Amino acid sequence: MNIHEYQAKELLRAEGVPIPHGDVATTPQEAEAIARRIGRTVVVKAQVHAGGRGKAGGVKLAKTPEETRDIASRILGMQIKGLTVHKVLVTAAEDIASEAYVGIIVDRAAKKPVFMVSPAGGIDIEEVAAKTPEKIRKMPIDTRYGLTAYQASELGWFLYDDPKKVKAVAKIMQQLYAAFMKAGCSLAEINPLVVTPAGDVVALDAKMSLDDNELDRHPELAGLRDETAEEPSEVQARNANLTFIKLEGDVGCVVNGAGLAMATMDLVKYYGGEPANFLDIGGSSNPEKVVNALRIITADRNVKAILFNIFGGITRTDDVANGIVTATKQNPLTVPIVIRLTGTNEEIAMKILKENGFSASSDMDEAVRKAVQLAKGGKAA
Amino acid sequence: MSIFADRKTTLIVQGITGRDGSFHAKQMIEYGTKVVGGVTPGKGGQTFEGTVPIFNSMHEAVQKTGANASVIYVPPMYAADAIMEAADAGVQLIVAITEGVPVLDMTKVYPFVKEKGARLIGPNCPGLISPGKTKIGIIPGRICAPGRIGVVSRSGTLTYEIVYQLTRAGLGQSSCVGIGGDPINGTNFIDCLKAFEEDPDTDAIAMMGEIGGTDEQEAADFVRKHMSKPVVGFIAGQTAPPGRRMGHAGAIISGSSGTAAEKIAAFKKAGIGVAQRPIDFVDLIRARLTRRKPSAVSSRLPAKSKAKAKATSKPKARSSKPRTIKPKPTKKKR
Numbered sequence: 001m002n003i004h005e006y007q008a009k010e011l012l013r014a015e016g017v018p019i020p021h022g023d024v025a026t027t028p029q030e031a032e033a034i035a036r037r038i039g040r041t042v043v044v045k046a047q048v049h050a051g052g053r054g055k056a057g058g059v060k061l062a063k064t065p066e067e068t069r070d071i072a073s074r075i076l077g078m079q080i081k082g083l084t085v086h087k088v089l090v091t092a093a094e095d096i097a098s099e100a101y102v103g104i105i106v107d108r109a110a111k112k113p114v115f116m117v118s119p120a121g122g123i124d125i126e127e128v129a130a131k132t133p134e135k136i137r138k139m140p141i142d143t144r145y146g147l148t149a150y151q152a153s154e155l156g157w158f159l160y161d162d163p164k165k166v167k168a169v170a171k172i173m174q175q176l177y178a179a180f181m182k183a184g185c186s187l188a189e190i191n192p193l194v195v196t197p198a199g200d201v202v203a204l205d206a207k208m209s210l211d212d213n214e215l216d217r218h219p220e221l222a223g224l225r226d227e228t229a230e231e232p233s234e235v236q237a238r239n240a241n242l243t244f245i246k247l248e249g250d251v252g253c254v255v256n257g258a259g260l261a262m263a264t265m266d267l268v269k270y271y272g273g274e275p276a277n278f279l280d281i282g283g284s285s286n287p288e289k290v291v292n293a294l295r296i297i298t299a300d301r302n303v304k305a306i307l308f309n310i311f312g313g314i315t316r317t318d319d320v321a322n323g324i325v326t327a328t329k330q331n332p333l334t335v336p337i338v339i340r341l342t343g344t345n346e347e348i349a350m351k352i353l354k355e356n357g358f359s360a361s362s363d364m365d366e367a368v369r370k371a372v373q374l375a376k377g378g379k380a381a
Numbered sequence: 382m383s384i385f386a387d388r389k390t391t392l393i394v395q396g397i398t399g400r401d402g403s404f405h406a407k408q409m410i411e412y413g414t415k416v417v418g419g420v421t422p423g424k425g426g427q428t429f430e431g432t433v434p435i436f437n438s439m440h441e442a443v444q445k446t447g448a449n450a451s452v453i454y455v456p457p458m459y460a461a462d463a464i465m466e467a468a469d470a471g472v473q474l475i476v477a478i479t480e481g482v483p484v485l486d487m488t489k490v491y492p493f494v495k496e497k498g499a500r501l502i503g504p505n506c507p508g509l510i511s512p513g514k515t516k517i518g519i520i521p522g523r524i525c526a527p528g529r530i531g532v533v534s535r536s537g538t539l540t541y542e543i544v545y546q547l548t549r550a551g552l553g554q555s556s557c558v559g560i561g562g563d564p565i566n567g568t569n570f571i572d573c574l575k576a577f578e579e580d581p582d583t584d585a586i587a588m589m590g591e592i593g594g595t596d597e598q599e600a601a602d603f604v605r606k607h608m609s610k611p612v613v614g615f616i617a618g619q620t621a622p623p624g625r626r627m628g629h630a631g632a633i634i635s636g637s638s639g640t641a642a643e644k645i646a647a648f649k650k651a652g653i654g655v656a657q658r659p660i661d662f663v664d665l666i667r668a669r670l671t672r673r674k675p676s677a678v679s680s681r682l683p684a685k686s687k688a689k690a691k692a693t694s695k696p697k698a699r700s701s702k703p704r705t706i707k708p709k710p711t712k713k714k715r
Contacts, residue, residue: 106484106564108564108593108594108595109595111487111488111491111492144489144493181485211630212626212630216457217458255538257538258627259540259591262591262620262628263615278621278625313537313538342545343524343545
């Protein structure tokens, strides 16, 4: 789960990371009031889950409260990479002497969080890594011991020559690490971390991604999820305990298991079609899940054909068949449906489907080909 | 033979009285797995299904039963602790089925298990099965058949799909291992490939990867450098958008890294046969077995010609291949 910059800054501030004063606004008037409280030049920053906000015109300096209001009214409602801006962060502007990057990411190969620092801050770190890898220092952290003082100091000397700044950044890294572990993050970064002309080290931007698996442990953080920043159908699916990702194609897919769901999408593509979504109904045998899945998929107007691909292991295929029958009785389908199921209770499932006027096959390739054909308006073979 | 688990494996089920634990404990017992005990704190002294003793802790369970393996069905927030408990109690094989274990928990568990010298499979995995011998986890036994193909996969139902097709085509399995879909797991592709390479009863390997991370790329490198047995691979997620978690916590393209395209390229470079569709595994494996070692397909051939075939191997048998699809000729460098 991604959280917004202002939310990440609150978590970091709670650990003591020095961050310029600021607050979040949803209207130009609120933005103006915040600027008035800060009492000097501010930055107005769009709060959306997308990179490149500055380039898109979502980050602007404002010298007065009135200017802040005007800028906020332009940024609020703006579209950045397809996302509407609902909130802006209004924060005190700082003069910048130098910019650095400090981040932690869970590294799969190392099986540890890895600290990454670079004196080349303010730009995309992937770009730095690709073009000037010598400007990046990485350090894997054993979470049983945490970031040790010597490690933090070693990273600090890579960024600065001045002992005072090294000490300051080492402390910030300890605080960043504490926030990272407390919230159960997969990523936490400060970019840029700046040195002001007065020599203070300050975090100007922050980004954090939380491991969804940790949210049961942190109900207070689950509340940070911004559903307005997500595709409505995906929110609906999550609330129904389905894993769903909307795509651009026209073959709606309902599959059990993530790997098989991906393989099904790939097979749609292989036969010349485009999948409309990724949808995993999971392992449980619950007709209600099938009903919800069909509701979400049929709401997508791009969908021209629906494809079920169920391999019954734990999932009972008769439960899926019952779900299909129930769902289509409630909401009769307006697009063709192709059903492939095999495995646990296959014979019962086939019987249920047949009695209710559906045909089904047990062959994955055949079903996918047929669904692709139907989506293109062709007749099924 | 088989890898990681066989008839000698004696198993403790952690979370044996839970919904999933009890269901699958029964299934494993029916399959013939030696389930010697279960652990549910607070229920020690009771029995499961009237025969399997339940203990309060793993230490007690191992002490009293001498078990050498455990399987974990406890909820995600307690799974990391259960894994460490099992490793501390001294079992050699720990299979964690639980989905949803926090990744940062795994950063602590992984080095702990390594230091104890145990093998962890999973978490978020279907477990493993050595058909006809034992199964640990949730892979449906009836879709498998004893045979000489090693299967390793990051997925669950996709694995069943492919195993089922192999079985129907007469290609039985020595072992099938689901290593799990999480970003940090105990056993990776290389661990399994190495074990299959060393297993005298495995002739070829089917490997199912997916987007995210670099495990498949590293596995491909291992195949190129160290494997003499043929490997056929598949990568799920060619149509997955970047930056989205595709069900599995580990199935995510970060930036431009972990794409299906780069993994498939790595497979091709290593001489791994690439299955475009799940069904392609059957023909690709058959072709490679025929090419290398005719005896692998038909075990009726005498052992002597088996050894000979291994020595001379490749292009000979090509014309006699019983197949319809032409796999791309792949050069195996070695």
